[in-house]
Amino acid sequence: MAEEKLVITKKDKGIGWIIMNRPAALNALTLEMLDEVRNAVLTYDSDPEIGVIAITGTGRAWCTGLDLKALGQMEFKGGAVGPVIDNCGRALIDAIESASKVVIAAVNGWVFTGGLELLLCMDIIIASEDAQFGDTHCKFGIRPSWGMSQRLPRIIGINRARYHTFTAQNITAQQAWEYGLVCAVVTAQQLHEKVEEVAAMIMKNSREAIAANKALYNRGWQTTLREGLENVEYRQSFEISDTNERLAKFLK
Numbered sequence: 001m002a003e004e005k006l007v008i009t010k011k012d013k014g015i016g017w018i019i020m021n022r023p024a025a026l027n028a029l030t031l032e033m034l035d036e037v038r039n040a041v042l043t044y045d046s047d048p049e050i051g052v053i054a055i056t057g058t059g060r061a062w063c064t065g066l067d068l069k070a071l072g073q074m075e076f077k078g079g080a081v082g083p084v085i086d087n088c089g090r091a092l093i094d095a096i097e098s099a100s101k102v103v104i105a106a107v108n109g110w111v112f113t114g115g116l117e118l119l120l121c122m123d124i125i126i127a128s129e130d131a132q133f134g135d136t137h138c139k140f141g142i143r144p145s146w147g148m149s150q151r152l153p154r155i156i157g158i159n160r161a162r163y164h165t166f167t168a169q170n171i172t173a174q175q176a177w178e179y180g181l182v183c184a185v186v187t188a189q190q191l192h193e194k195v196e197e198v199a200a201m202i203m204k205n206s207r208e209a210i211a212a213n214k215a216l217y218n219r220g221w222q223t224t225l226r227e228g229l230e231n232v233e234y235r236q237s238f239e240i241s242d243t244n245e246r247l248a249k250f251l252k
Contacts, residue, residue, distance in 0.1 A: 007036040008058075009043075014051040015199050016044030023059025028067030029114060034088040038095045045099040051203035053099065054195050055122070056106035062131070063115030081145060089114065089146045093121045097218050100211035102202050106195045107131045107173075108188065117146035120155060123214060124198065127182040128191045133171040135164055154221065156181055212238035 008019040018040045020027040037055070044050045057063055066081065096103050107127040111119050112134045119125060119133070135152070137144050153161035156171075156179040164171055176182045186194045202210065216236060223231065 006030070006033045007040060009040050011047075011049060013196055013199070014049065014203050015196065016040070016047065016050040016053045018044070018053065018055045020055070020057040020063055022067075023057075023061075025067055026061035026064040026110060027057040027059065027115070028064050029089075029118075030067050031085065031088050034092050038088075038092040041092070041095045041099055041103070045095075045101050051101065051207065052199040053101050053103045054106050054199065055103065056191075056195075057108055059109065061110040061115075062105070062107045063118060064110055064112045065114030065116075065136075081142070086145050089118070093118065093146060096121050100207070100214070102199075102210060102214065104195055104198065106191055107182070108191060110134075112136055113140075113142075114146060117144060117148045117151075120147065120151040125176075125182040126184045126186065126191065126194055126198065127173045127176060128188045129173050129185050130188055131173040131176070131182075131185075133176055133181065134168065136168050138165060139168040155179075206242050208239060208241060212236075 005021055008021050010017045018037055020033065020037065022028060022033070041053060044053045066085065102123045105119055105122040105125045107119070107125060109128065109130055110132050113136045116133055116135055135148060137148070160179055171179065171181065173182070173185045177185045184194060
């Protein structure tokens with residue numbers, strides 16, 4: 001019997017699907033998986049047939065973080081997982097944030113710790129009503145090192161972030177929508193269709209303008225408002241070649 005792929009990729013309706021495929025392990029991440037997802041993001045970002053990238057999982061989970069069992073015996077120093085793992089995780093997050101195309105997370109189930117850190121860098125998050133989000137770093141005596149401490153409070157607010165991190169209590173799909181973590185909550189049966197619907201709306205627009213606006217958002221939110229205006233929005237330049245063509249259609 002052929003060994004199941006850790007990551008499945010497929011193209012459909014202009015969407016490049018990346019499917020994490022370790023359902024028995026709740027899609028817990030190995031170094032190989034991190035590299036495969038990153039390579040798929042880079043491949044789809046350079047593919048002219050693809051307008052949107054979507055990342056989802058098989059089974060009950062989207063991603064439950066690092067698979068510490070698969071990674072073998074690890075010696076944590078200061079609660080950190082170490083540079084080898086961090087380099088792989090951060091490289092994937094950088095690929096997603098640097099991609100010129102919109103990356104949608106189709107959250108089919110549980111998202112914990114390292115999986116949540118990965119989720120926080122997505123451009124758009126659409127969740128099944130079965131989804132649960134949790135930060136269990138404190139539960140296991142581990143510190144975040146893929147951006148959780150900086151991204152989570154910026155997205156859901158510092159007080160909510162503190163509460164869920166310090167208590168290790170899950171965020172339900174409904175809470176995630178109320179917090180602004182996810183853009184929509186649908187039934188499990190509607191998830192794929194909802195991603196296709198959102199992707200179709202995105203792909204009607206200028207790819208170059210989307211790439212420019214994504215870059216501005218990602219660069220700007222890492223600074224203060226004044227720095228973002230002065231050094232990012234006001235001074236950055238981009239190649240957007242279809243502006244006049246699009247405006248001409250509007251002005252007819």
